[in-house]
Amino acid sequence: MNHVGIDVGGTKCHGVLVDELGAILAEVRYPTPHASELVALLESMFRELGGHATLGIGVPGLISHEGIVRASPNLKGAHNTPVGPALRSSLGISVHVENDATSAAFGEWQVGAARGAQNAVMVTLGTGIGGGIVMGNVLHRGAHGFAGEIGHMVVERNGIQCPCGLRGCWERYASGSALKHLSGGLSGEDVFKAFHAGDEAAGAVIDTYAEWIAIGLASLTNICDPEIIVIGGGVVESFAGDLTVVTNHLAKELYSSDARPHPRVVAASLGERAGAIGAALLVSHNT
Ligand SMILES: [Zn+2]
Secondary structure, eight states: OEEEEEEEEESSSEEEEEOTTOOEEEEEEEOOOOOOGHHHHHHHHHHHHOOOSEEEEEEEEOOOOSEEEEEOSTTTTTTEHHHHHHHHHHHOOOEEEEEEHHHHHHHHHHHHHTTSSSSSEEESSEEEEEEEEEETTTTEEEEETTTTTTGGGSSTTOOOTTTOOOBBHHHHHSSSSHHHHHHTSOOHHHHHHHHHOOOHHHHHHHHHHHHHHHHHHHHHHHHHHSSSSEEEEHHHHTTTTOHHHHHHHHHHHHHTTTGGGOOEEOOOGGGGHHHHHEEEHHHHHHH
């Protein structure tokens, strides 16, 4: 059976039709509308992709088990928006709505870089930091569907202000956009370009940035003991396949580092399609 998945982003909605193995059969993209028009767009995207038996949707923010978008800071007008219930009633099919990072994590776990792992943590370094946690071969959503908000672990009390209202959240130091702050205003792209060209100052910024990433990964490893950590987001491509600078810091930050196996730290393999593919497969796996 084929499945439709749609990843709702801050700027665009990305829809895919996939087969059971996650291979993409069709793909569409539209600008993300105001939340009041979101359900209508999702419905028309679903029909454009062939209107199959199931629909999975990834949305940034806090998503309840029923598919109600409780809060979504990057989605204009979204507050208690009943995306799941509205689509179930209009389409009459099985619809699953999930946090976008959790959807991406599920995609990487099922058909991407964490395939076959029993215990995995997926980390997406974007504007913020999203995450997904698999333990004992189960994707964890928590009591209310809000688990895996790893970007808001506080790593610096009284640190940098986060849009969530707290201070010192991990994503203020280790997300793709945090690199701009660490470099004193240079874009992440420029910092990495200088770093790969051998610039010493850029090297120091990347080292500090890698250390901040490792600080969060160490806490996640201490809590979850994963065999693998998958890192996604545009920044990972900038490391050009070499995450050694991160794993070196991780080895220093980890509890009882010498006495334990360390998780493998690898780059995500599905790229920007992870969220849509994961959302599509979530319905079929019914986890
Ligand atoms: Zn925060």
